[in-house]
Amino acid sequence: MLESPSKTALPSTESPTPDALADLLQNPDRLWEAVCDTTDAYVAVIDRSGIIRFCNRVDDGFTRDQIVGHSFVRFTLPESMALLLRTLEEVFETSSPRSLETTVRRPTGELNYFSIQLGPVALDGRTVAVLACARSIRPLKESEQALQRERNGLRRLLEIQERERQLVSYEIHDGLAQYLTGALMHLHACQHAERTEPAARELDASIRLVQAAVDESRRLIGGLRPPALDELGITAAIESLVVDARAEIANVSFTAEMSGSRLPAALETILFRIAQESLSNARRHSAARSAHVRLTRDGGFVQVHVSDDGQGFDPLCVPEDRFGLEGIRQRCRMLGVEPRIESAPGRGTTIEATLPILPPSGVA
Known part of the structure; x- marks a missing residue:
């Protein structure tokens, strides 16, 4: 038999009466207790001598007796004490809030990191506590x-890759390319000797093949690491990329505003690889009629900019097996910045990176 609805038990939904709520709002002790119990922050009251007079809870292996009655800076690392004390004094002196980050060593020896907001507690117009x-x-x-460890690992891998490219480039330049150039000189000398018509045809064919091998060796050297990058610097190296790009793109312009001394070698390598990959994408995929490369140094930053008027693409739909754009991003992130990659179908492509000449703190 079903129970009558009138007998069904329901939870009470009665709200506090206005009088009860008003009484609660007039009771600061109850409100303070509720705030301290509810917040996930560690709340402490500190007097002018820097002693903790109250804390809402303890954790990290500490007991309340180890916290209350002790100096506020006791728990931070020695190198952080001066900043913590100075910030505390500023709050007392200015009656304005301050914030900072600090590191605490747990009783177990492990480190914990905290973001701290300090605010004045005023009485009769005077800050009596913080x-x-x-x-x-x-x-x-x-x-x-x-993340920093990953970036440092990536940086080391890229440095190793660059050294290997440089070694292979020099080996081709000093070995294979020299032999081919020597052979080509001998073949050209033979052209002036007496020869039969069949021999002349064979000689001409041999010269064409050796010349093609010389050209190919130079192309490999340029793709691995052009000597101009190490010998002449980033402007000459990018100029060589622009000259090569004109084989597929009719109009490729280059402007450089690079005053002062040479850039650090690692930074020149990053700039070169960004320009190389940007132009390579334009040559292979964009069907562009024109492209422009700009290299600018301004104060403590250097910017490389590559744009084309090609068919463009959707940056969100790049196939996973295409690593060029991701390589640009990762090289920029090693210096703590993000590149600007703008493109859309039918609207060309712009790739721009503004890099610090000196690496940001924490970037080796």
Whole structure:
């Protein structure tokens, strides 16, 4: 038999009366207790001498007795104490909030990282204490450190790759290319000697083949690592890329505004590879009629810009087996920046990277 609806038990949905809510809002102790219990932050009250007088909770292996009654800077690393004390004094002096990050060593010896907001607690117009709200940012720091390790690993791999390319380039230049050039000189000398018509045809064919081999060796040297990059610098190296690109693109222009001394070798390599990959994509995929390359140095930054009027593409739909654009991104990220890659079907392509001449802090 079904129970009558009138007998069905329902949870109470009664709201606090306006009077009860008003009483609660007039009770700062209850509100303070609720805030301290609810927040995921560590809340502490610090007096003018830097001593912790209250904390809402403890963690990381500490007990309340190890926190309350002790110096606020006791738990941070020695190299961070001065900044923490100075920031605390600024809040007392200016009655304005401040924020900072610091590192705490746990009783186990492990490190934890905190973002701390410090705010004044005023009484009769005078700051009598500071309220500190600290949140652990250890997961964020660990992610940043892991990302930095990956970038450093990528940088080392790219440096090894560049050294190997340089070695192979020099081996071809000093070995194979020299032998081919010598053979070509001897063959040209033979052209002036007396010879029969069949021998002349064979000699001419041999000269064409050896000349093609010389050209191919030069092309390989340029693709691996052009000597101009090491000998003459980034402007000459990019100029060689532009000359090669004119074989497929009728109108390729190049402007350079590079005053001052040569750039660091690692930075020149990154700029060269960005320009090389951008022009290579334009030559192979864009069907462009014109392209422009610009290299500009301005203060502490250098910018490489490559644009074309080709058929363009959707940057979000690049096949997974195409690694050129990703290579550009990763090389830029090693220096803490993102390249600008703009393209759309029928609208050409622009690739631009503005790189710091000195690497940002933390980038080896």
